[in-house]
Every structure is written in C-alpha cells, then in structure tokens.
Amino acid sequence: MHPILIKIGPLTIHTYGVLIAAGFLLGLALAVRQARKQGIPADKIVDLGFYMLIAAIIGSRLFFVLVEAGYFLRNPLDIFKIWQGGLVFYGGVIFAIPVAIWYARKKGLDIWNIADIFAPSLAIGHAIGRLGCFSAGCCYGKHAEDLPWAVTFLDPESLARIGIPLHPTQLYESAGEFINFLILITLRKRQAFKGQLFWSYLLIYSVVRFTVEFFRGDEVRGFLFGNISISQGISVLLFLSAVAAILVFRKKKL
DSSP, X not given: OOOEEEEETTEEEEHHHHHHHHHXXXXXXXXXXXXXXXXXXXXXXXXXXXXXXXXXXXXXXHHHHHHTHHHHHHOGGGGGOGGGOOOOHHHHHHHHHHHHHHHHHHTTOOHHHHHHHHHHHHHHHHHHHHXXXXXXXXXXXXXXXXXXXXXXXXXXXXXXXXXXXXXOHHHHHHHHHHHHHHHHHHHHTTOOSTTHHXXXXXXXXXXXXXXXXXXXXXXXXXXXXXXXXXXXXXXHHHHHHHHHHHHHHHHHTO
16 A cells, blocks of 8 residues: 655665564563563574565565576576565465474574564564555455455555455454464463473464465465465464474373
8 A cells, every 4th residue: 555655765665564673573572471480591682683574575485486486587687576575474484493493402592482482572573464464455455345444555665456446355364363363372381291381372373373364466476376375284284283283282281
C-alpha cells in the first residue's frame, strides 16, 4: 500500500524493511525480558537473536531464489534485492533452527527452554513483518471483486497487481500470527513441559499458513501439484511433526 516510506534524493527507505526490523526488535526485546526472568544473561539471547536473523534472511531468500531459479539465472543481481520482497518464511525457519541449536549447545543453554522463550517472539515478529509485506504489496491475494474488505493497490511501486481488488492475504496471516502470539503468552502461564510453546507455535502457524495459501494470488511460490503450494506441503509436515512432538513431550514431561 505504501512501499516507500522515505525518499530523499538517492536515499530510499522501504516500509517493508522498516517493519521487518521493527518486528525483529520487538520480538528480541520480549525474548530478553523472558530470559531475564529465568536468570539467563541478556547478551546470550541478543547474540542468538542476531545469529538467527542472519540465518533466517539467508535461508528465506535462498528458498525463494530456488523456487524462481529461472528468473534469477537471467537476473542474478536481483538476488540481493530483498527490499522488493521474496523472503520465504519456511526457508528462514529451516536455516535458523540449526543455528539456534548450535549456539545453545555452545553456550550451555537448554535448547527447549530457549525455543519456548523465542516462540512468542517469532509469532509477534512475523505478524509485524507481514504488515511489511502488505506495504510492499508482495505475497498478495487472489482477485476478490465482491469482497467487502478487498484491497486495491494503486501505488506504481507496489509488487501487487495494480488497480484490482485483492484478498488482503498479508493481513490474514498477520492477524493469524497475532492470535498465535496471544495464545502462546497465555499458554506460558500454564506450561506443562519444555518445548510446549515452540511446538504449539509451529502447529498453529502451519494451520494459518496452509489456510492463507488458498487465497494467495502470486504465482511465484512454487507448487507441488494442482493448487497445492510448496508452503502448504511444508505446513502439513510441520503440523504432523508438531502434533507428534507434543504427544511425546507431554508423555515424557521434559
């Protein structure tokens, strides 16, 4: 809706980048606050947060580049233009998790406790990040002519289809992640075992993402078969993994 926040001469600040940064900083602040309550040094959480951020950016961009390999082989310099969108969340998760495990082990931190600390932060950070997608127009929805809350992008810098009423899929996912965040911070008060918040986060998000994908209109996501996208396939695997993990962890009471 408003891709460029500030433009002064050659200096251009994109709304997408500002909101991604805001989501990260808010999520990190919440993780630090929770860690301090548990006696975990703030510097370890901050360092871990930045390691995960770097890994997530690389992974999410790499995933998108692989899906759109044909385009990027013809336009290799565009690989680095992340302000134009093109960050696949699941790619970020796949890269960030092993980095987090490595760091936690190196610093002698309880991996599942750290995962629970970061789970609500991931949800709120992602919710704000999707507002960045909305501002840039990426991850846009299908045509929705008769939908009362349809959104029409008019800014020529927008990545969405211009002048056509669309499903505001970015807002759907943002709302889903805000709800995910509220559920997680409520669950934290009655947490039954380590890892519960993390696996609950993945379970809820997989449902949100699988559902929202049906309303997406951008064709650069990659598809497994028919109208089932790659992200929906990953969502199914994550959902099943989360359900299985919750049952096992609940039984073991880690």
